[in-house]
Amino acid sequence: MLNILVIDDNIADVHLTHEMLKEGLGTQFTFSHASEVCIARTYMQNQTFDIILLDLNLPDSIALDTLRELRQTHARAATLIMSGLQDEALAVQAVQSGAQDYLIKGQINSQALSRAIRYAVERHRAQEQVTHQAHYDHLTGLANRGLFYERLHYALARCHRNDAAIALLFLDLDHFKTINDTFGHESGDQVLKTVAGRLRKCIREVDTGVRMGGDEFAVLLDEVVSVDDVGTIAERILNLIAQPMVVLERELHITGSVGVTIYPWDCATAQDLLKHSDTAMYRAKAQGGNNFQFYTAGMQSSPLDRTTINVELRRALTKGEFLLHYQPQMDLRTQHIVGMEALLRWQHPYQGMISPMHFIPKAEESGIIVPIGEWALQTASKQAKQWEREGLPVPPISVNLSARQVHQRNLPAVIEQILQTTQLAPHALQVELTESFLIHETPSTLAMLRDLKAMGVQIYIDDFGVGYASLRYLKTFPLDGLKLDQSLITDLDTDMNNAAIVKAILALAHTLGLKVIAEGVETQTQADFLAEHACDAIQGFWVTPPIPAHESRQWLTAA
Numbered sequence: 001m002l003n004i005l006v007i008d009d010n011i012a013d014v015h016l017t018h019e020m021l022k023e024g025l026g027t028q029f030t031f032s033h034a035s036e037v038c039i040a041r042t043y044m045q046n047q048t049f050d051i052i053l054l055d056l057n058l059p060d061s062i063a064l065d066t067l068r069e070l071r072q073t074h075a076r077a078a079t080l081i082m083s084g085l086q087d088e089a090l091a092v093q094a095v096q097s098g099a100q101d102y103l104i105k106g107q108i109n110s111q112a113l114s115r116a117i118r119y120a121v122e123r124h125r126a127q128e129q130v131t132h133q134a135h136y137d138h139l140t141g142l143a144n145r146g147l148f149y150e151r152l153h154y155a156l157a158r159c160h161r162n163d164a165a166i167a168l169l170f171l172d173l174d175h176f177k178t179i180n181d182t183f184g185h186e187s188g189d190q191v192l193k194t195v196a197g198r199l200r201k202c203i204r205e206v207d208t209g210v211r212m213g214g215d216e217f218a219v220l221l222d223e224v225v226s227v228d229d230v231g232t233i234a235e236r237i238l239n240l241i242a243q244p245m246v247v248l249e250r251e252l253h254i255t256g257s258v259g260v261t262i263y264p265w266d267c268a269t270a271q272d273l274l275k276h277s278d279t280a281m282y283r284a285k286a287q288g289g290n291n292f293q294f295y296t297a298g299m300q301s302s303p304l305d306r307t308t309i310n311v312e313l314r315r316a317l318t319k320g321e322f323l324l325h326y327q328p329q330m331d332l333r334t335q336h337i338v339g340m341e342a343l344l345r346w347q348h349p350y351q352g353m354i355s356p357m358h359f360i361p362k363a364e365e366s367g368i369i370v371p372i373g374e375w376a377l378q379t380a381s382k383q384a385k386q387w388e389r390e391g392l393p394v395p396p397i398s399v400n401l402s403a404r405q406v407h408q409r410n411l412p413a414v415i416e417q418i419l420q421t422t423q424l425a426p427h428a429l430q431v432e433l434t435e436s437f438l439i440h441e442t443p444s445t446l447a448m449l450r451d452l453k454a455m456g457v458q459i460y461i462d463d464f465g466v467g468y469a470s471l472r473y474l475k476t477f478p479l480d481g482l483k484l485d486q487s488l489i490t491d492l493d494t495d496m497n498n499a500a501i502v503k504a505i506l507a508l509a510h511t512l513g514l515k516v517i518a519e520g521v522e523t524q525t526q527a528d529f530l531a532e533h534a535c536d537a538i539q540g541f542w543v544t545p546p547i548p549a550h551e552s553r554q555w556l557t558a559a
Helices: 011-023 037-046 064-073 088-096 110-135 145-160 174-181 185-201 227-241 270-285 297-301 308-321 356-366 370-389 411-422 437-440 443-453 473-475 486-490 497-512 522-532
Strands: 001-005 030-036 051-054 078-083 101-104 166-173 208-213 216-221 245-247 251-254 256-263 290-296 322-331 335-349 352-354 399-401 429-434 456-463 481-484 516-520
Touching: 001 011, 001 037, 001 110, 001 481, 011 030, 011 110, 030 037, 037 064, 051 064, 051 110, 064 078, 064 145, 078 110, 078 145, 101 110, 101 290, 110 145, 145 166, 145 208, 145 216, 145 270, 166 185, 166 227, 166 245, 174 185, 174 251, 185 208, 185 227, 185 251, 185 256, 216 227, 227 256, 227 290, 256 270, 270 290, 290 322, 290 522, 308 335, 308 356, 308 370, 322 370, 335 356, 335 370, 352 356, 356 370, 370 399, 370 411, 370 429, 411 429, 411 443, 443 456, 481 486, 481 497, 486 497, 497 522, 516 522
Parallel strands: 001 030, 001 051, 051 078, 078 101, 256 290, 335 399, 399 429, 429 456, 456 481, 481 516
Antiparallel strands: 166 216, 166 256, 208 216, 245 251, 322 335, 335 352
16 A cells, blocks of 8 residues: 655646546555645645655745655655656756656656556665665664765754754763673674664654764754753663663663754754864863753853863874874984884874874873873784885884883883784884883883883883983993983084083993984085084984874885
8 A cells, every 4th residue: 555645736737636546556555645834844744655746836935845744854755846847957957966756747647657657666665775774873773974964954944944942962882891891792783783772762753863883873853943952851761771671681871972053043053063063062071971961151261170170181092083193203313214103193083183292191190191191002012014015124113111111010011911812023112111111210110111121122212302311221221222302403503512411421321332313404514513423313303203104105115
C-alpha cells in the first residue's frame, strides 16, 4: 500500500491525477491532497508518505527551494515533480535537487504515471540505502558529521527566512576513556549505542541527533521558542544518560557534560554556533561534569581558570589535538643534518595553533605533562622509525623531558617499552633535560639517568648557560652533550660577555667530551661565530623553523 501526497493548487489537475492513480494502481494506495506547502507540512508532521507528487508553481512555494525543503524534512518519501512547464533545464535541476522524476501535465496517462511511481519507489529505496550509509553513523545509527552540517545549513536558512531560532547542544561523555581502558572497546561501543538510543528518546522528529565522533554527540533543536524549553531538554538528556546501564552483564554508570548555545541570540554564524557550544561544554566539564551550561559572552573573553585549562588539556590528549613539529639540527662543518628535535604543538579545534609557552607550564603544574610527554616520546619514536622504513637517513630524534617525567621512577621502563613497540634503536633517541633539573639531583634520579645511558639513549642538557647549574654537574651526570640557550646566541655579535661565555662553554664541553648544539641561530653572523669556535651543530630559523613531519623529508635527505 502506497501512501501518496499530492501538493497542487489546481483542483482540476488534482482530480485528474487521482483518477489516473485509481486506474493505474487500483486500490493499492491512499490519497491525500494539500493545496499549499504549509498544509503539506502539517500533514507530514502527523503521517509518513511514500510518494509526494509536487507542483512547483504554488502560492507559498519558491520553486526548487520547496523541493529541497521536502527532501530535507521528509526524506523517506520519493518525490516526483508534476509540472505544466516543459523546461529541460528545470527538469535537470529538479532531479539534481532530489526529485526522482519530472513529469509534464497533459503528456502522461495512468499507465505512465503508475510506472513512474513504481520506478521512483524502487530507485528511492536504493538511493536511500546508499544515502543512509553515507550520512549516518554505522555504530549508533545517528546522523554523522556530514549530515549534521547539511541540516545545520538548511536550519540556518530557515531561521533567516522565518525569523526563527535553533539551538545546538554539544554532549561529551564524562570519563568515557576509563570504560574503554577498563572493560575494553566492545563495552565502550555498547555504551555509545545505549547513549544514542537514550538521546533519541529526548528529542522530537524534527530535531537531529548526531554522533560527532568518539564519545561526542550533538543535538540540533529546530524551532526553538524559549530558553527554558532548551534547558529542559538538556536536563532530560543528562538525567536519562545518568541512569544505570547494563553492558555485557556489567552495570555501568556514566554521565555527560552539555554545552548549549542558541542561534541567532548569542551567535552570528554557523562557526560561532559550534565554537560557543563547545566552549560551554568545556565549562560544564570544569564544573565537575553531569551538568549543562549555556554559553555566555564572558566564557569567550575571560581567561580560563585552572580547572578549565586542565579539562581542556586532558581532552586535547584524548581527542588527538596534540602534534609534533620537527626542527633539524645542522652540523656546521659538513652542513649535514645530524639531529631532529621534536617540538610539541596544540592544534585547538577553534583557537588554532597554541604555543607551548601558553600551555606547557599549566600541564607541568597539573601533572598531565607526564602522559603528554609519554605521547610525545611514542609519537616521535614512531615517526623516526617510519622515516627509516621509507629509506631516509634518520639522525637521532630529540625529545624534551619535563622535570615531572624525570622524577617518575618508571621512566626507563616507559622508554624501553616505547623503543620495543616502535622498534627504534636506543641510540636513535635523544632526550633533553632542562638545566634547572640539575639542582634537584638525588640518588634515584641519577640512577635513573644512568639506566637510560646504559640502554644507549643519548642525554643532553637543554637551555644551558642561563640557569643554576654548577660545573660539577657536568661531571656527575651521564651526559652526551649540551644545548646552548637561545638568549646567549641572540646578541652573540654585539654582546662581548655573551661571546665570551659561549666560547668558554664550548671549550669546557669539548674538554669533557661533550657535544654542543646552539639553539635559536637566526643570522649568518651567529652561524659564522659558532663555526669558528667549533660548535658541533646549530638549529634555528637560519636553518629552518620547526616544520610538520611531512615537510621534514627534504631535510632528512641532507642528513
